[in-house]
Amino acid sequence: MSSKQQFVKLNDGHFIHALGFGTCKSQELWSTCLRPELVQPTLEKSLERLQLDYVDLYLIHYPVPLKPGDNDFPVDEQGKVLFDTVDFCATWEALEKCKDAGLVKSIGVSNFNHKQLERILNKPGLKYKPVCNQVECHLYLNQSKLLDYCKSKDIVLVAYGALGTQRYKDWVDQNSPVLLNDPILCDVAKKNKRSPALIALRYQIQRGVVPVVQSFKENEIKENLQVFEFQLSPEDMKTLDGLNRNVRYLPTKCFADHPEYPYSEEY
């Protein structure tokens, strides 16, 4: 990692990279393991597999609980998703215990809307606030309201899909627009003599979002690190803000029937 890489302080005093590369030892608690009694054993199994004593960051992957078992996506004979009934506030208490046990440094959530975050923050006896909320966030879904909310609560908004996602065949509508081909983004990139990917990442850094971007290509990884070497002008930031159009690449509609489906709320 380049010495130019910067860090963001979390509300529990720990730090994360300002641009995530998957190099930070973070893990997510999968939706079939949200029952409080499953949380610590699940984390311990992950630690054993990873041959680690602790992870830096542990996140509740998604607020909708799924039926526990070996199948990550449990479905019935008709292919309907099998849900579980778990209050994620109880899951959160189990995560707090994992932190107290030293199995994880920081705890957070992923794919929570602001009302769901609010429920954790207002939970009686809350010991630790979530340090972050990792959500889909990019130029076509810039999450400005959720970002403002998170900032007001000292929660870091971590962006996945900042480059328009990997367009996973099973999850993303293949007819959805390709973010990095956007003509206005490409114009801003040309003007700044940088690639559209770098502009899309720089946009997030400049508004206080931590993008987590995945690449296995050396040239891309090197390029992405240049995000700390330039700045976008206020006019460019405004132009890029204007690209927001509520395109959610990963709407996970198969969970829409559950009352905790996060995207029924505006933000």
Ligand SMILES: NC(=O)c1ccc[n+]([C@@H]2O[C@H](COP(=O)([O-])OP(=O)(O)OC[C@H]3O[C@@H](n4cnc5c(N)ncnc54)[C@H](OP(=O)(O)O)[C@@H]3O)[C@@H](O)[C@H]2O)c1
């Ligand atoms: N919490 C959640 O629910 C959730 C959901 C989805 C994803 N995630 C996580 O978020 C991370 C990022 O998400 P993502 O990979 O779907 O989306 P992404 O970061 O928007 O896109 C990654 C894609 O961009 C390409 N890329 C990387 N650097 C590039 C560059 N400089 N120029 C051009 N293309 C570049 C990579 O392709 P190639 O390297 O193949 O060229 C990769 O396929 C992943 O680690 C993923 O596990 C979390």
